[in-house]
Amino acid sequence: xxxVTQTPRHLVMGMTxxxxxxxxxxxxxxxxxxxxxxxxxxxxxxxVYSLEERVENNSVPSRFSPECPNSSxxxxxxxxxxxxxxxxxxxxxSHRSGGRDNEQFFGPGTRLTVL
Amino acid sequence: xxxxxxxxxxxxxxxxEDVSMNCTSSSIFNxxxxxxxxPGEGPVLLIALYKAGELTSNGRLTAQFGITRKDSxxxxxxxxxxxxxxxxxxxxxxxxxxxxxFGKGTSLLVTP
Numbered sequence: 375x376x377x378v379t380q381t382p383r384h385l386v387m388g389m390t391x392x393x394x395x396x397x398x399x400x401x402x403x404x405x406x407x408x409x410x411x412x413x414x415x416x417x418x419x420x421x422v423y424s425l426e427e428r429v430e431n432n433s434v435p436s437r438f439s440p441e442c443p444n445s446s447x448x449x450x451x452x453x454x455x456x457x458x459x460x461x462x463x464x465x466x467x468s469h470r471s472g473g474r475d476n477e478q479f480f481g482p483g484t485r486l487t488v489l
Numbered sequence: 490x491x492x493x494x495x496x497x498x499x500x501x502x503x504x505x506e507d508v509s510m511n512c513t514s515s516s517i518f519n520x521x522x523x524x525x526x527x528p529g530e531g532p533v534l535l536i537a538l539y540k541a542g543e544l545t546s547n548g549r550l551t552a553q554f555g556i557t558r559k560d561s562x563x564x565x566x567x568x569x570x571x572x573x574x575x576x577x578x579x580x581x582x583x584x585x586x587x588x589x590x591f592g593k594g595t596s597l598l599v600t601p
Contacts, residue, residue: 378531405587415593416493417532417577422587430587464531476520476581478589480531 376400378481380465386487389455395484397448397465405470406448407478408440411462423448424470455488462486495578495592503600508565510595512578521561522579522589523552532577536563568599 378399387393399406408420422430423442437459439451448465462485466478492515502508512521520539524532536547538554538561545552551564565572575594582588 380531407587417589417591419582419588424587430585432588466531470587474537475586476522476589477534477537478522479534480524482529482531485529 380481392453395450399467403467407466409464493592499596501598511562513560517558518580524577526575
């Protein structure tokens, strides 16, 4: 595997379900991100982990719970979601060091549909 | 907050034509990034710009960091059908050491 991978690619869940999204980066990066992409809206940053520590949480509802067990893996745990949470969820990673900190590399995303 | 405005919102062109799109910011940037997103995929980084006035190429793509540091341009020469997708500009969000602000994208359609 190369780059940033995400599983599953598609997920349909009911509002009472609990599911998790998984992201893995194979780039040796030390920061990982969750973004939400809804139709006709710019990408919205949800969470940032740097060196496995959560450093940003952009007022995301508690029904989204991130987990970063190590620098290569990132999870997004979902529970009691709402239909308006249906979106493409994108994971990204970057290398936090001098110079190219802002270059984020994205996975293919998980298309989530909440019924 | 910081606004990124991309134009045009969409473009419909013929294969072989050159394309130009731009992005403007309400505040000064020290980095501009251009991404392309294909349907059903995540954004792919095309070009990163770090210096005002910088002109950088990646194959048929050329991007420029505006001298005012509030704008950037992306040009695609001799477009081909696989150039179809949505092009996003992005830059560091103020008051954050990590976040990127993204524009709403320019949707490009290329007909053979």
